[in-house]
Amino acid sequence: MGRKGLFIDYEFCTGCHTCEVACxxxxxxxxxxxxxxxxxxxxxSLDKVEINYLPFPTELCNLCANRTVNGERPSCVKHCxxxxxxxxxxxxxxxxxxxxxxxxxFAPK
Amino acid sequence: xxxxxFTNMTNGGPISVYVKDGKIVRIRPLQVPEEELKPWVxxxxxxxxxxxxxxxxxxxxxxxxxxxxxxxxxxxxxxRVDFDPNGxxxxxxxGKSDYVRISWDEALNIVSGEIKRLTDAYGGSSITGMTSSxxxxxxxxxxxxxxxxxxxxxxxxxxxxxxxxxxxWHWGATHTYGFQWRLGMPEQFDLLEDALKNTEMxxxxxxxxxxxxxxxxxxxxxxxxxxxxxxxxKTVFIDPFYNYTAAAMDGTWLPPRPGSDxxxxxxxxxxxxxxxxxxxxxVAEKTIGFEEFRQYILGESDNGFVKTPEWAEAESGIPxxxxxxxxxxxxxxxxxxxxxxxxxxxxxxxxxxxxxxxxMMVLLQAMQGLGKPGVSIWGTTMGAPxxxxxxxxGYAEPRGQMGKSNIAKIKLSLQNKxxxxxxxxxxxxxxxxxxxxxxxxGFCGQTLDQQFIHNVYPMEGHxxxxxxxxxxxxxxxxxxxxxxxxxxxxxxxxxxxxxxxCWYGSEAKFADIILPACTNLERNDLGEWAACxxxxxxxxxxxxxxxxxxxQKCIEPLGESKADYEIFxxxxxxxxxxxxxxxxxxxxxWARLFxxxxxxxxxxxxxxxxxxxxYIIPVPDKYESTPGMRWYAEGRECDTPDTGNSKRGTExxxxxxTYSGKIEFAAESLRQNMPDDMERxxxxxxxxxWEGYFSEAHDKYQLQIIMPHPRFSFHTHYDNHTPWLNEIxxxxxxxxxxxxxxxxxxxxxxxxxxxxxxDIVELYNDRGSVLCIAQVTERVPAGVLHSYGCxxxxxxxxxxxxxxxxxxGCVNLLTASKLLSKHAAxxxxxxxxxELRKWEDLRNG
Ligand code: SF4
Ligand code: SF4
Numbered sequence: 001m002g003r004k005g006l007f008i009d010y011e012f013c014t015g016c017h018t019c020e021v022a023c024x025x026x027x028x029x030x031x032x033x034x035x036x037x038x039x040x041x042x043x044x045s046l047d048k049v050e051i052n053y054l055p056f057p058t059e060l061c062n063l064c065a066n067r068t069v070n071g072e073r074p075s076c077v078k079h080c081x082x083x084x085x086x087x088x089x090x091x092x093x094x095x096x097x098x099x100x101x102x103x104x105x106f107a108p109k
Numbered sequence: 110x111x112x113x114x115f116t117n118m119t120n121g122g123p124i125s126v127y128v129k130d131g132k133i134v135r136i137r138p139l140q141v142p143e144e145e146l147k148p149w150v151x152x153x154x155x156x157x158x159x160x161x162x163x164x165x166x167x168x169x170x171x172x173x174x175x176x177x178x179x180x181x182x183x184x185x186x187x188x189r190v191d192f193d194p195n196g197x198x199x200x201x202x203x204g205k206s207d208y209v210r211i212s213w214d215e216a217l218n219i220v221s222g223e224i225k226r227l228t229d230a231y232g233g234s235s236i237t238g239m240t241s242s243x244x245x246x247x248x249x250x251x252x253x254x255x256x257x258x259x260x261x262x263x264x265x266x267x268x269x270x271x272x273x274x275x276x277x278w279h280w281g282a283t284h285t286y287g288f289q290w291r292l293g294m295p296e297q298f299d300l301l302e303d304a305l306k307n308t309e310m311x312x313x314x315x316x317x318x319x320x321x322x323x324x325x326x327x328x329x330x331x332x333x334x335x336x337x338x339x340x341x342x343k344t345v346f347i348d349p350f351y352n353y354t355a356a357a358m359d360g361t362w363l364p365p366r367p368g369s370d371x372x373x374x375x376x377x378x379x380x381x382x383x384x385x386x387x388x389x390x391x392v393a394e395k396t397i398g399f400e401e402f403r404q405y406i407l408g409e410s411d412n413g414f415v416k417t418p419e420w421a422e423a424e425s426g427i428p429x430x431x432x433x434x435x436x437x438x439x440x441x442x443x444x445x446x447x448x449x450x451x452x453x454x455x456x457x458x459x460x461x462x463x464x465x466x467x468x469m470m471v472l473l474q475a476m477q478g479l480g481k482p483g484v485s486i487w488g489t490t491m492g493a494p495x496x497x498x499x500x501x502x503g504y505a506e507p508r509g510q511m512g513k514s515n516i517a518k519i520k521l522s523l524q525n526k527x528x529x530x531x532x533x534x535x536x537x538x539x540x541x542x543x544x545x546x547x548x549x550x551g552f553c554g555q556t557l558d559q560q561f562i563h564n565v566y567p568m569e570g571h572x573x574x575x576x577x578x579x580x581x582x583x584x585x586x587x588x589x590x591x592x593x594x595x596x597x598x599x600x601x602x603x604x605x606x607x608x609x610x611c612w613y614g615s616e617a618k619f620a621d622i623i624l625p626a627c628t629n630l631e632r633n634d635l636g637e638w639a640a641c642x643x644x645x646x647x648x649x650x651x652x653x654x655x656x657x658x659x660x661q662k663c664i665e666p667l668g669e670s671k672a673d674y675e676i677f678x679x680x681x682x683x684x685x686x687x688x689x690x691x692x693x694x695x696x697x698x699w700a701r702l703f704x705x706x707x708x709x710x711x712x713x714x715x716x717x718x719x720x721x722x723x724y725i726i727p728v729p730d731k732y733e734s735t736p737g738m739r740w741y742a743e744g745r746e747c748d749t750p751d752t753g754n755s756k757r758g759t760e761x762x763x764x765x766x767t768y769s770g771k772i773e774f775a776a777e778s779l780r781q782n783m784p785d786d787m788e789r790x791x792x793x794x795x796x797x798x799w800e801g802y803f804s805e806a807h808d809k810y811q812l813q814i815i816m817p818h819p820r821f822s823f824h825t826h827y828d829n830h831t832p833w834l835n836e837i838x839x840x841x842x843x844x845x846x847x848x849x850x851x852x853x854x855x856x857x858x859x860x861x862x863x864x865x866x867x868d869i870v871e872l873y874n875d876r877g878s879v880l881c882i883a884q885v886t887e888r889v890p891a892g893v894l895h896s897y898g899c900x901x902x903x904x905x906x907x908x909x910x911x912x913x914x915x916x917x918g919c920v921n922l923l924t925a926s927k928l929l930s931k932h933a934a935x936x937x938x939x940x941x942x943x944e945l946r947k948w949e950d951l952r953n954g
Contacts, residue, residue, distance in 0.1 A: 012335050014319045014357035016328060017821065017837050021171040024833050025135060031832035040839070044887040051356035051888070079138070081165050081328035082335050082357070 011102035015053035019076035026075035116722030121167030122327035160653035184668025186216035205909025221683035231572035233264025241582020247634030258512035269551025276935025281464025287766020290753030300492035307483030315455030317352035323490030326651030369425035374469035376421030380436035398775025443483030480742030497750035503642020537597035583614030586900035615903035627666035788930030816898030825901035849882035850918020877922030
């Protein structure tokens with residue numbers, strides 16, 4: 001089994017912060033600690049405002065080891081309202097990137 | 110003790126609550142085995158669309174657990190230190206003085222004693238009270254149940270609500286196409302399927318569904334908009350704020366100046382008329398009054414004033430060529446107008462003369478064949494396939510209220526002898542001056558004619574009000590010109606004020622007695638997800654599943670807090686009315702009676718429901734879709750499950766709710782009742798705002814501020830007591846240990862005022878002063894500020910001083926008391942001018 005990661009299709013991320021709060025809830029993080037943090041990137045170029053959201057897993061992200069041993073998806077992935085996060089083998093997730101622009105892959109652990 | 114799992118409901122969705130040793134250890138979306146969920150499938154364009162097998166909570170729902178850590182919870186009965194019911198009451202110190210803890214006995218004796226004293230001396234009409242919207246969920250324990258049953262038993266003077274989230278629709282759109290039974294929002298049945306199959310373009314106008322989420326439906330519809338985006342449906346966003354849905358869908362952004370939306374709409378109509386781009390057959394057959402409207406737009410009436418795109422450019426700042434291009438594309442494509450419908454809480458309908466904008470929204474779509482395939486008024490947050498014929502009570506409908514339902518032996522809420530009414534927006538004036546009058550019956554959901562009723566306070570034979578029973582919520586951050594609420598609370602005309610709530614909202618510390626209520630996670634109840642009933646019937650179509658939950662008591666009430674029903678029962682007992690109030694029922698007896706009155710009692714027994722904790726109403730195997738208003742466009746009888754439509758099933762079933770039964774460009778209801786009203790004329794007019802870009806006050810206060818509904822709280826609820834949400838920098842921002850409320854400002858305006866991102870700034874005008882943290886962004890155009898109008902915290906620098914600078918972000922302190930127009934009693938928080946300056950400057954200088 002290879003390393004695992006989080007794949008995020010940021011074309012569809014709406015910046016709802018649910019992954020962030022669901023992670024705090026899953027890990028009981030007090031205020032001030034995040035497993036994942038949603039960033040807002042506002043570009044004011046090309047005569048147009050363009051906004052993108054990108055959740056970034058922090059040092060504390062353990063890829064939800066307690067959940068994934070039981071075959072459950074990580075909390076952030078499960079609760080993403082736009083279904084734009086995936087969890088899996090890095091080698092598999094890379095294949096997704098072949099076909100889909102505006103994606104990122106994180107291997108936090 | 111082993112972990113136990115309970116079921117419950119929030120205004121952001123159904124939850125499972127995990128409890129260990131009497132403490133909540135985690136809260137998740139309701140856990141249902143996947144095999145029990147049978148998602149619907151919509152086939153469109155060769156693809157199958159089906160929702161995930163999970164429930165999507167609103168973000169605050171995920172943070173629900175925070176609400177049970179004692180941040181900001183009211184734990185004990187309290188009395189204001191300088192309040193003595195038998196001596197000095199010191200009303201002038203409300204909002205200023207501290208509180209002391211007292212026993213429940215003492216608190217209940219004071220409250221019941223005051224009720225008795227006032228009723229004996231002046232009658233029940235001397236008592237008034239009002240609730241908030243949705244701080245809890247449930248039928249037995251939430252406002253229209255126990256509160257209404259108790260207060261009406263006292264023959265109190267009710268305070269009528271204004272439809273604060275969709276004013277213009279209620280006071281305006283109803284006169285074009287009816288739907289008064291939905292307070293002006295059109296039916297939304299099966300419009301998701303219609304959009305996936307037929308729509309080519311969506312114009313979001315003053316609508317941010319990713320933020321307002323169909324009100325109570327969590328994020329169930331977010332995936333629908335992913336599908337719409339994947340399909341490549343073109344989107345346009347008309348909103349002074351580059352809103353979150355726009356960011357997610359990456360549409361074309363057109364930011365009109367606040368208050369100019371009606372001009373923009375009229376210019377679109379102008380292009381369609383002059384370029385022959387509208388559905389003439391539909392207009393001829395399905396509408397009346399078009400000729401009068403045409404003359405107004407083309408300047409054949411209105412003193413030759415033509416509503417050209419160039420004129421609209423001058424008003425709105427949107428270039429005329431863009432207006433023309435939009436109009437042409439709109440007419441060429443099957444276009445959905447997404448401008449309301451449980452998502453219409455943007456700024457345009459809550460603005461001076463917002464009636465005219467909402468009327469224009471309906472009329473524009475009428476010109477394109479409203480109800481035809483792909484041509485709808487659809488918020489994108491409702492319209493999933495569902496079994497809408499199985500009935501389950503919602504708290505806002507008579508059958509869901511313990512004072513009105515047939516399950517009650519005595520329908521106390523219907524027996525109130527007091528006919529006098531007050532109105533929420535003008536309550537402070539009514540209290541302070543002792544007299545007030547207002548138009549309409551608040552929510553005018555019965556008939557169009559209710560809007561033309563003139564209410565006068567005090568009513569003959571009734572007392573002015575002397576006691577205020579406040580239940581839940583915090584209007585300082587949501588109503589208009591709210592410094593006047595401070596003044597009202599300090600008036601000696603209010604002899605006694607009670608506040609009953611779970612958390613310290615912005616009004617709690619203006620009360621004489623504070624009663625701690627528990628939340629619905631600390632008591633038993635039942636309720637359906639999102640479906641409040643009443644004027645939004647069938648709201649479950651905003652969800653992908655119909656979920657009924659047995660709300661189970663998960664933990665003991667925190668501190669000494671008690672269930673609302675218990676508090677009212679204890680008061681009734683002291684007033685000698687316990688039997689009358691309870692009919693011998695405890696909370697659970699009522700819950701069971703409600704359950705048994707519902708249709709699902711045929712499918713699941715009470716015992717099983719109680720034990721399992723939920724019931725999911727399946728979509729019928731042979732589901733027949735009936736898209737909203739398709740019947741009207743096709744000249745058929747109404748075939749949707751819209752139970753509020755009183756013409757449905759009668760010989761008038763092909764008609765809309767207007768006087769003529771058709772869409773009215775010239776409103777017959779206005780012609781017959783108020784023909785001379787030039788602020789809501791028979792044909793919609795553009796009327797310049799009394800407080801806008803071109804008004805006199807703009808010389809002094811050069812920024813227009815808009816304050817739509819919030820993204821990370823529900824109204825004021827969840828703000829200020831959920832640290833996890835406070836940490837989201839779009840909701841509140843921490844600086845020097847304080848969580849500030851953001852205001853969004855354009856870089857040009859920021860630079861001119863020497864403000865940089867993250868500065869604490871003062872927003873001010875003649876009515877108020879509020880501190881916020883500046884977020885400098887191109888998401889608002891120059892000249893416009895954006896800040897959500899929903900702070901739950903009021904933190905004046907000088908407590909108890911009306912007009913004091915508020916640190917906590919109650920931007921509504923800045924707004925005007927003026928209503929939509931003389932006869933349209935809606936609020937106008939988005940017609941507001943203010944200035945902004947750096948706060949540090951002042952502090953150091
Ligand atoms: S994988 Fe788990 S720990 Fe990592 S960000 Fe997601 S929810 Fe948090
Ligand atoms: S839950 Fe999904 S859509 Fe929401 S912010 Fe996280 S990644 Fe984006």
